[in-house]
Amino acid sequence: MTYTHVPENLLAFFRDNRRFLIVGHKEPDGDCIGSQLALSHFLSRIGKESFLYSDGPFARTELRPYEDYFRRNIDVSIASPGTVWVIIDCSTRQRIGAFESKIGGLPVAIIDHHDSGSASGDVVFLEPTAPASTLLVQSIIETMVGSVDQAEAEYLLFGLCTDTGFFRHLNEGSGPAFEAAGRLADAGASPKRTHQLIYGGKSLNSRLLMGTILARSESYFGGRLLLSTETLEDSVKFGLESRDSDMLYQLLLSVEGCEAIAMIRQESENNCTVGLRSRSAVDVGAIAAAFGGGGHKQAAGIYVEGKIDGIKRRLLDGFSRVM
Ligand SMILES: [Mn+2]
CATH class of the missing domain: 3.10.310.30 (Diaminopimelate Epimerase; Chain A, domain 1)
Structure with missing residues (x-):
């Protein structure tokens, strides 16, 4: 399996549920935050409701512009039918920090590229060959509706460039990641702006x-x-x-x-x-x-x-x- 093949039960998970509580790991990085933002934006685009959570802290300067999109507390009625969790960029529950105790009995989907050896979710899209979780989110969007929009492209490129060190950490055989990045640029993401966002803005x-x-x-x-x-x-x-x-x-x-x-x-x-x-x-x-x-x-x-x-x-x- 490659990260371009999204499990059928994950596609059904997004199609069949209504309200998505999206959480990433504590001490978030750009991949985690970019993946969460892109998925949430996409879900609104297809008429679903979503809420973004993070246990923080938003210590990295490049994440500060996004901090306000994320809630620290659960303030929706999570008991309503059709509400599910999506855990992104980590597969062990203690990595989501304070939210670990708030999952309750709701269904959980895991989207991750870390091989922790113990991913536990009702639906799991775990692909350790993917250099970033954003590539998995991009595959989900492209599989479901054909292409990302500009906002999603920007969030996804931000995450991809974070985890790959702006492609420096990629080895031979990384064609699919570059092809995915090419589609993001075509959709309106700017590598130049993304570089400035990640590496600029320092004191x-x-x-x-x-x-x-x-x-x-x-x-x-x-x-x-x-x-x-x-x-x-x-x-x-x-x-x-x-x-x-x-x-x-x-x-x-x-x-x-x-x-x-x-x-x-x-x-x-x-x-x-x-x-x-x-x-x-x-x-x-x-x-x-x-x-x-x-x-x-x-x-x-x-x-x-x-x-x-x-x-x-x-x-x-x-x-x-x-x-
Ligand atoms: Mn990551």
């Missing part, structure tokens, strides 16, 4: 913070590991909303010879978070797991008690076994 403080952190970078294991830190003083001076982790990781990983990066942030007097990224071979998920953190081979995170210097020593010890 000067966010660039100054990045400069501070980059200037503090240390090189280990012959340059294969780059490590930097963010102190409590940085957070006070530049503000937490100035963090732009994706861009910071991208800049550090672009250094020649760099295989992995570690970013230690002092979050409070006694606690740190650590962001880990790997270019390919180094399994940072395994290193995070040794600290009680989580993630996967190329991206992982840790929340740990301690101060930067102590955590740095322990991390370097962990990396010394694999570098």
Whole structure:
């Protein structure tokens, strides 16, 4: 199966029900938000009612323009007949945050591209080969009515470009994703506007913070590991909303010879978070797991008690076994 083939029972789910409660994962990203917005817009277009939910927070600056479309609380009578849930961009219920306890006994459809191994819904469209959930939503719309409209195209391109890093993360064999993007551009989505939306709009403080952190970078294991830190003083001076982790990781990983990066942030007097990224071979998920953190081979995170210097020593010890 490919993500262009929508399960028949999902099409029936949309045709036969009347009111759709659409929720994505907490700590939403552009794929989650774009998929939800496009699906909701489409459902209105075919005469259905829909409500958008998110547990937030809308921490990423590119999501701020959309925050007001999303409700934090259920304020419709969810008992009425024909009301169903759609969970997008995650397949385990704890990822939807506070809404997990509000599903009740209503039917649930899951639309996701993460392979969590435990998707539980009455109808499941789970396609781990899809680089973004937006591609699944696009397939649903195109299968049901032939084509997306301009608003849907813009939402979908926003999500697709978020999850693919503007197509940088795609490998050979990704023709279908480019073809889908081509149809979005034909329908009126602008790659130029989308790029500005995702990568523009940053504060000067966010660039100054990045400069501070980059200037503090240390090189280990012959340059294969780059490590930097963010102190409590940085957070006070530049503000937490100035963090732009994706861009910071991208800049550090672009250094020649760099295989992995570690970013230690002092979050409070006694606690740190650590962001880990790997270019390919180094399994940072395994290193995070040794600290009680989580993630996967190329991206992982840790929340740990301690101060930067102590955590740095322990991390370097962990990396010394694999570098
Ligand atoms: Mn996604």
